[in-house]
Amino acid sequence: MPANSFSRRVLAWWRRHGRKDLPWQRRPDPYRVWVSEIMLQQTQVGTVIGYFDRFMERFPTLERLAAGSEDEVLELWTGLGYYARARNLHRAARLALERHGCLPPDLDALTALPGIGRSTAGAILALAHGEPATILDGNVKRVLARHAGVDGWPGTPAVMRRLWALAEGRTPPRQAGPYAQAMMDLGATLCTRASPGCAACPVAGDCVALREGRQTDWPAPKPRKSLPERQTWMLLLHDDQGAVLLQRRPPSGVWGGLWSLPEAAGTAEADTLARALVGRSPTQWRALEPIRHTFTHFRLHIHPLVGRVHGPATAGVKDAVQVWYKPGQPPPGGMPAPVVSLLDGPDGP
Template identity: 55%
Template sequence: MADRERRAQTALPTIPLEEAERFSQRVLAWFDRHGRKDLPWQQPRDPYRIWISEIMLQQTQVNTVIGYFERFIQSFPDIPTLTAADPDKVMHHWSGLGYYARARNLHRAAGEVMTRHQGVLPDDLDSLQALPGIGRSTAGAIRSLAFGQYAPILDGNVKRVLARHFVIPGWPGNNGVQKQLWRLSEQLTPHRQTAQYNQAMMDLGATCCVRGKPLCDSCPLVQSCQALAEGDVSRYPAPKPKKVLPVRATRMLILTDPAGDILLEQRPPSGIWGGLWSLPECPPEQPLKDWCRQVLGCDVEERDQLRPRRHSFSHFHLDITPVLVAVKNPAKGLMDAGPRVWYKLSQPDDRGLAAPVSRILREIDRPISEHQSGGEAP
């Protein structure tokens, strides 16, 4: 074998046709007996519903998504309705799901489908991928699941199944590893029954070839799984190389006016909790009164502090100390400096709130005596 060929083959191994056939047959047979066929977005199967579900499923597991999906479809039953909807209302439906850029992208994409595709979701990979929020794998999922056409996918479940079955070393986030996995997915995905196969691979990864303790006894690929043969399924896929997360601290101000309403401000569209409504934040090292005078232009009186809590992101920990503050003179300029509202706890509206803010507001919407005073510092 020539060196060039050897290198190429090492980088991107080719699966013999019969082996690919055997693989997909086993997966499809398993799907007939164990695959999920009555999820809410599979019931009346239309492209819009598949699209919404795939965006929701991007970083979120099936069980969490179901409730959000049903409420979302109820409020926005089709693409024109979603396009016309108030962005704040869309965010409200996403509140709690996380990764809020998905909701903004979805709303934008709906508009693009209206203007560029006459309101009809396209079925080719390039057009799908051109829509915000749809990458290669989601485009493949929509094309196969919604339109029944050939397209490989590579979500976290498929990555895990393939990395184990073909003992692919390295972290799947690494570009070279990802290329190998895509190549495998392309070759193994059958041109007939692609939807069933893709659904089966995701179900297999979610229910059988799970991260923690895989149920190899009930896996349709026991006989051919190379990681199992080598006796170390848990080594694949290799974990992400880890780094130490920095810790940041902030104070969230619960500013109440004489009527007892609470001041909320909308976060900038990008960054943490982008577009969601949150509490004003005063850096811990700043004197609170000075900060409120300078930034909010109002005089305040500090009343009480709530138990500090840690909110963790993938790249840092945020230690939040909520502070109850009374506004003495609700100044005129206060509401003009940015998108702000006085929020009535007694009459919550359709507004996307940052998750820790929801929890804090829920906590103060009860008598002080119920507050947990013990609690360790984070």
């Protein structure tokens, strides 16, 4: 089977079996494609759809996004994770308007914007502009690594170079948009990680992995190390009105820019911190069941401590770094998922 028919077979398959009704496919303008691509980084389609619809309702255009505040953007991002994506999206919207008056339609200008790399830029060009651009996301990597038998973990530059060369070599001069979509659909629905549906695959005829019966050997997994464990004590200080004290986290790092609970390194430190924050420590602490939260690179054990403080009537008062937040009210911005569950949970304060 000739190699140059790869894209033809993929396209023919997509026309029959591919996805064409996702929210960002209905009106695939550059802005909508961009937002969807950022949300879809490290996040699955089913999870993204609800976030995308809410985001588009609030920020339907690039101009509206640029005019919004970072807190609003982070609030809409709460629960999606990788919050640097949201901060970069917001910054890039303002930069794009400033530099180009729109989302620029060329690869170099796109990749110069924060949060847009080579693959996302290629997606915008192919899907929204119909240009013969190339994407290389997790799905495409998996399809190509199996079909061509590309050894090695794709996290290394050498393997990435090989995969990019393959990806670009197979991108057709026309129909690059449908082809990009088709490759992602192929990886997401057929050439899946655990049990690929090779019987229905349009490129099974010359697939190295299928021929050798080693589909799940590619792509090679990331070398794993054991996860470090960390502990933190989160303070749920609430006043007479039931408001809880939230603090804004530093602009970068874990949960950057999000509103979270004050944290201490232990129970003794919690007492000291409470005095520093509200001038007195609670008459007594109540420890809730610990929460385990796993990040990419460490595991966090959260020990929640509830304490009532008879402070001044400060509920609702917000400044740049702290706010007394009443659960059920509109949030002051984005919040980490475990904090949301602590404030909403039946076991909460």
